[in-house]
Amino acid sequence: MRADAQRNRARVLAVAAEIFASEGLSVPVHEIARRAGVGTGTVSRHFPTKEDLFAAVLLERMKELSEQADALTGSPGAFFTFFATLVREAAANRGLAEALGGAGFDVEAAAAQAGYDVTARLNALLASAQESGEVRPDITYPDVKALMAGCLSADLSDPATLDRLVAVVSGGLRGTARDS
Amino acid sequence: MRADAQRNRARVLAVAAEIFASEGLSVPVHEIARRAGVGTGTVSRHFPTKEDLFAAVLLERMKELSEQADALTGSPGAFFTFFATLVREAAANRGLAEALGGAGFDVEAAAAQAGYDVTARLNALLASAQESGEVRPDITYPDVKALMAGCLSADLSDPATLDRLVAVVSGGLRGTARDS
């Protein structure tokens, strides 16, 4: 790969990450190209479709999150900790939140394409939390995803909101719950 | 209003209600007109914008739901019952679910325009449930809306899924929770 092409690719990726995070998925590709100081053709050569671009952006964060999940595995409350981490990550990333909420692209597909399967990690943490009785046994992975999307659908301008929602959901997921 | 115009308006409204419920908000106005057997001009004359059409569709259901809420007021667990009713209503109505999830139109505005303020009802039920200690005191109305959206974002082809999610959220909202 030519050096200039490599630079441009990295630049587009960085700009796209920033824009997707702050403005969501609906920003036009033209705008990303403009802010990156390249032509639209350059973007679409490196990332044939908008979804490819989004998947590439996601790839970096996925790696980190996967490692974090692995580090947590085995410790008590790992599922709840990782759940909160994921929600917080998405709360700070509008594009990711939209994708998780179903609007736009398929996060699972992008994650799978990435190779770092955060989905599988969360699933595993869920299963062991259920075995140890930390989480109601009837809950499924899609349930968790939906509840996560719910937390993200709120207006998060007040950071306490997210904590409250995560607390509600976490409490509801426990087989044995406790007072607020 | 001319008799034929009245008939057409009612017909468009009925068809739109059916289509919005089964296929969501993204269906083109042309398609609604086509299935109603009228021209697009007829639709846009009765309902200047797509959002007006959606608001008119909502109006009918809002009336029913508001009355249900009023009937419940005062009885124990009213908040939880009404919450479940609302979620079930939206689960059977893809357009409403999308609107509640933030994609598309502003439900609150449509409801307010309708005069039947389901929002206010749910808010009142929440407040009295908090006074009686049924619901955590720190919860806000937007929190409830977000959690509702979460329940609806799941794949609901299995009806048990909705029950499970409502149970989790209800349990999480209680000041004092209980086993699954």
Add this chain to the structure above:
DNA sequence: GTCGAAACGGGACGATCATCCCGATTCTAG
């Protein structure tokens, strides 16, 4: 330094829709 290949820029294209407009049609009061 030269030249072929790779990459670039950005405009063209095509698809999707909501909304508006206007000539044709239908209703209804008198």
Add this chain to the structure above:
DNA sequence: CTAGAATCGGGATGATCGTCCCGTTTCGAC
């Protein structure tokens, strides 16, 4: 029955975007 006004149908219009294409520029191996 008739005239005029309300209504109708559906194509035109305009906006938004993602994707593709191609003439031009730049890179880098030799």
